[in-house]
Amino acid sequence: MEAARAKIGLVGLGVMGENLALNIERHGFPIAVYNREPEKVDHLLATRAKGLRFFGAHSPAELARLLERPRKIILLVKAGQPVDWTIEQIRPHLEPGDIIVDGGNSWYEDTERRQKELAASGIRFVGSGVSGGEEGALWGPSLMPGGERDAYEEIRPVWEAIAAKVDDGPCVTYIGPGGSGHFVKMVHNGIEYGDMQLIAEAYDILHRGLGFSADRLAEVFARWNEGVLSSFLIEITAKIFRAKDAETGAPLVDLILDKAGQKGTGLWTSKVALDLGVAIPTIDAAIMARLLSGRKNERIEAARVLEGPKAGGFQGDEAEIVAAVHDALYAAKICSYTQGMALLRAASDTFRWDLPLGEIAGIWRGGCIIRAELLGGIREAYSKRADLPSLLLDDRFREAMARSQPGFRKAVAFAQGLGIPCLAFSSSLAYYDSHRSARLPQNLTQAQRDYFGAHTYERVDKPELGAVHTDWPSLVG
Incomplete structure (x- = not known):
């Protein structure tokens, strides 16, 4: 039974999710898929994924059981509240060391918040940009993973395999910590x-x-x-x-x-x-x-x-x-x-x-x-x-x-x-x-700000003075 387990899981079987799952399987990684609408799982396994190394899950618990440890689960759901809701559904079935990868277009600060929240349970989190649309998801996207470096190293073989290829290698690199992947x-x-x-x-x-x-x-x-x-x-x-x-x-x-x-x-x-x-x-x-x-x-x-x-x-x-x-x-x-x-x-x-x-x-x-x-x-x-x-x-x-x-x-x-x-x-x-302008007209803007609001300005001829203020009405009468 252990040998039959999937290498990676994916939640969210929209067109992007389906295509990315097919891309992953084509590159030698058996995959378990789950969707909150179970009929989408059944339809995929009966059509595009028929005869392939796909495992269908009808619940978050079943998805977790199908995955080898440490579990690696990709989320391809709509950004915002749906990501939080999905995490809450699968989180009780995970254990320390498991990895969640958010492949949607999430706000980078949300990614950093989720990373901190999951870290409290020992669950690792990667926020990965995925670009290329439907065709890219199926045949090779550009991937921008950020977050915990050790978590990325765990998914790196998959990410490098499924990414688009150019003359000097796959279109993926570790972006950096926190929400940097989604920011990029x-x-x-x-x-x-x-x-x-x-x-x-x-x-x-x-x-x-x-x-x-x-x-x-x-x-x-x-x-x-x-x-x-x-x-x-x-x-x-x-x-x-x-x-x-x-x-x-x-x-x-x-x-x-x-x-x-x-x-x-x-x-x-x-x-x-x-x-x-x-x-x-x-x-x-x-x-x-x-x-x-x-x-x-x-x-x-x-x-x-x-x-x-x-x-x-x-x-x-x-x-x-x-x-x-x-x-x-x-x-x-x-x-x-x-x-x-x-x-x-x-x-x-x-x-x-x-x-x-x-x-x-x-x-x-x-x-x-x-x-x-x-x-x-x-x-x-x-x-x-x-x-x-x-x-x-x-x-x-x-x-x-x-x-x-x-x-x-x-x-x-x-x-x-x-x-x-x-x-x-x-x-x-x-x-x-x-x-290419060494001088812009914001010198006038600064004069105006100082005139009506005493916001001060700096002089180009006397930089040592720092911020100065002028009583403009007294100069012009």
């Missing part, structure tokens, strides 16, 4: 928000500004995917433009309501960045764009009465604009990744996580949604200089921004001249310009 996954999702919005704005400029059809856009994005913009999101964008509605034959993308949803990780990223004092305007703009898209009725009404530039056919060199949009997209993507990595560095310093930024960029090169050609350069940048304060200061990316800058500015100006909103492009360009 959160920032990954924030970068994803920015990347998707930038692509959407590139599409809008070409579609509205140049009048490109879906077929023409498919050609452009497919060509872009062969160069520096090569990425999963650019690849699927080209495919989306080729998809036709079965009933009308029209491009399916044209029939989709322009209201984008969000599940919260992007918003979390923005909130944490504010708490840590890190500027991430591209990601912030992406969140704002989704919020604005949700106000569809208000936008329809406003479109009837609010004036903007008069529409007219484009007169000029299309190829020049396409090239400018390409360069703008590449430069803005660099800015978005720069912001994400800066946030990771700030969190690493604040929480003393010692995050391996180069390795994190490395494991994002395969399996995950933001996998892209430029991640190889990001990994190299941090390999050369672990304390790099900004990606924009790395020679590779500094030169790339210099080459792309003329097109970047041309594309933004072109869009603004036509009244095409480009929140993420504009924010990215402003971020770059702010970053």
